[in-house]
Amino acid sequence: MAGVRNVAVVVGSLRKGSFNRMAAGALAELAPSSLRLSIIEIGQLPLYDQDEDAEPPAAWTAFRAQIKAADAVLFVTPEYNRSVPGVLKNAIDVGSRPYGQSAWAGKPAAVMSVSPGAVGGFGANHHLRQSLVFLDMPVLQQPEAYVGGAGNLFDEAGKLKNEGTQKFFKSFIDAFAAWIERTAL
Numbered sequence: 001m002a003g004v005r006n007v008a009v010v011v012g013s014l015r016k017g018s019f020n021r022m023a024a025g026a027l028a029e030l031a032p033s034s035l036r037l038s039i040i041e042i043g044q045l046p047l048y049d050q051d052e053d054a055e056p057p058a059a060w061t062a063f064r065a066q067i068k069a070a071d072a073v074l075f076v077t078p079e080y081n082r083s084v085p086g087v088l089k090n091a092i093d094v095g096s097r098p099y100g101q102s103a104w105a106g107k108p109a110a111v112m113s114v115s116p117g118a119v120g121g122f123g124a125n126h127h128l129r130q131s132l133v134f135l136d137m138p139v140l141q142q143p144e145a146y147v148g149g150a151g152n153l154f155d156e157a158g159k160l161k162n163e164g165t166q167k168f169f170k171s172f173i174d175a176f177a178a179w180i181e182r183t184a185l
């Protein structure tokens, strides 16, 4: 093992009571000691505009540096209209440019989608995976994480309520730790 791996956690919701942010917190608590998870905020990023690549906004530069400094990236996202929320797509686009200097390139990734609905954000999860192929990020395949029924999963403190879900989250983050060891740059 190569010491502690820093994992940038990108949450695709800006909502204060976000279930996805709760899920990211649960994963951070369940993660093995070989991983250090930190949420990298995306709500402050101006909309990507290629004209601004010559003199990028400071928020873009800071975000790109945070992603570049990470060993791996964990995406935890809701589904909006069967796809990736715009705020997350914007962050992906910002991190991918200028051309040839993508902050994402080669970093191991994992995707968890979380929704109150029954389908568990499957559409967002797989649309996101489509972008990650182009970004050349090796993405954890199993276990797949489409977390449905999110309205019943967390208590008032935002903690996972039932043991079965905790076990699944633990298996997911442990599998990601092993995946990072296999695929990290």
Ligand SMILES: Cc1cc2nc3c(=O)[nH]c(=O)nc-3n(C[C@H](O)[C@H](O)[C@H](O)COP(=O)(O)O)c2cc1C
Residues within 6 Å of the ligand: 013, 014, 015, 017, 018, 019, 020, 021, 078, 079, 080, 081, 082, 083, 114, 115, 116, 117, 118, 119, 120, 121
């Ligand atoms: C614009 C918009 C579109 C949505 N589309 C979907 C959808 O396609 N599938 C789904 O399961 N939930 C959809 N939802 C409901 C979200 O899953 C729900 O608001 C969820 O709580 C968002 O995640 P969060 O709790 O992390 O903010 C949508 C919500 C919004 C605001």
